[in-house]
Amino acid sequence: MTNPQQDAGDGRAARWRGQREKRRSEFVERALVAIAEEGPDVSVATMAVYAEVARTRIYRHFEDSTDLRNAVARRVAAMMLLEYAPVITTDGAPRAILTRAARTHLDWVTEHANLYRYLMSFSPAAEEVRRAITTAVADMLRPYLDALGTPAAATPLANALIGMVESVALDWIERPGGTDVGALTEQLAAWAWALVDTTMRGRGVVLDPDLPLPAPGDLRT
Structure with missing residues (x-):
């Protein structure tokens, strides 16, 4: 017999993962624009400006600046x-x-x-x-x-x-x-x-x- 509370929790977790991946992808796409326009040494702060969010918001979706930069490089x-x-x-x-x-x-x-x-x-x-x-x-x-x-x-x-x-x-x-x-x-x-x-x-x-x-x-x- 399924547990309604567990199902609800699993559903919320899945939605959060999906939302997190979507936001990560959006940040990466904006970072690409920042790099293309500002150069390869662009800072995370400038990437945040291009993403129109506070720098601290980015770290809700990336572990740290290395995680962000690696995600951009892999893109x-x-x-x-x-x-x-x-x-x-x-x-x-x-x-x-x-x-x-x-x-x-x-x-x-x-x-x-x-x-x-x-x-x-x-x-x-x-x-x-x-x-x-x-x-x-x-x-x-x-x-x-x-x-x-x-x-x-x-x-x-x-x-x-x-x-x-x-x-x-x-x-x-x-x-x-x-x-x-x-x-x-x-x-x-x-x-x-x-x-x-x-x-x-x-x-x-x-x-x-x-x-x-x-x-x-x-x-x-």
Whole structure:
């Protein structure tokens, strides 16, 4: 037999959790606006101004400033992953695939430069998004390297590709007035292709960067 008082208490607890999560999400969204407009070093007090609440109200929904900042960083990471997911694919020719991926990253960091700087300053969240993207790229590469008998090379190659693009892009947004986005996209795609091509040639496979990728089982050594 159910206990009406317990059911009522459980219902109130569930509603409070739902309301708390909703408010946390609202605060995070306003914090994103504050960071985008004020810069990656924006204070919690300024975030509260953008959320139109007293700073103390924020701590009713977050344990402390670290909890808030981590929640914001993870929201930025989720935004990046949502944007990048469609371009991590083997559909098309290698050069086109790499160009599309590089341009997606550069466009995102250009449009959201302060959010990207903020994310990169939070090592747990930055590492999470880096690991997620690297895993997706490694999963894309692995069937090809598996067909050549070296599946273990997928993760190191993915790390090399992601690390290169990430470090170049971060330096690029800190040096305005340098290489334009189109030229840098072509350079990154060319460097990325050089890594992939060297890896494949080392296993006896030569691919044309401008022809559609063959299926892994159709590779010829």
